Amino acid sequence: MHYDGSAFHGWQYQPDRRTVQGEIEATLSRLADSARTALGSGRTDTGVHATGQVVSVDMPVGWNAESLYRSLNATLPRDIWVERVESVGQDFHPRYHATARTYRYDIGTARGAASPFHRRWCWLVSDPLDRALLDEAASRLVGTHSFRAFAKSGQPERGYTCGVTRAEWSDWALGLRFRITANRYLRHMVRYLVGTMIEIGQGKRPLEDVEGLLSGAPGLVTSPPASPEGLFLELVEYSSSSSAAASPTTGSDTKE
DSSP states (O other), X not given: OEEOGGGSSOSSOOTTSOOHHHHHHHHHHHHHTSOOOXXXXXXXXXXXXXXSOOEEEXXXXXXXXXXXXXXXXXXXXXXXXXXXXXXXXXXXOTTTTEEEEEEEEEEEOSGGGGSTTTGGGSEEOOSOOOHHHHHHHHHXXXXXXXXXXXXXXXXXXTOSEEEEEEEXXXXXXXXXXXXXXXXXXXXXXXXXXXXXXHHHHTTSSOTXXXXXXXXXXXXXXXXXXXXXXXXXXXXXXXXXXXXXXXXOOSOSEEEO
């Protein structure tokens, strides 16, 4: 599922705010003529986008993947689009069965990034960036570390350790793009990572701060978080034994 997060107060349902989950559940409930709950693979924050969100819902008998796909895309608001629909087993959970998630963050450095057709989906950075420093900073994130310093709020019941298997910068048409793949994330973690790396690339803080923050060096804090508009949930991965990874079945749970 894709959505432009610009006009949403995040993924999670809130009774007095427009959210992605709220819009999807309202649409599904109308189609099913009964209340439906939509479970997402991740709770994106206000202003954050997705091109790979995975959502599951239990629909009444009579619905199949193709009919739900057509009906959803005919009735959802224009800032949400369902890429495909598959039937999965009753035990599938898009969040708990995920083995890894990939986020990307777009930095706009070219003049054209300021166009109203681009600036809603990237962070405009005008200062020169040292690409070698950015690459080296990203490489130091790979591995299993405590990312407590990069979290807005803690998760003491689950700990602060995350396993990062990929962290790299690449070029895109209007600037630079950061991608990170990990088994789990802390709240605002990617935005704090990007904000800190950008200041390293600008020469405003030393490269060694990455390792200092990961090791919990006393008195060391991150840079301000990158703005939400450049962040996308891009891919959610499941093991080959997961219901989501198997061929479509005739189960009544549907994955979008």
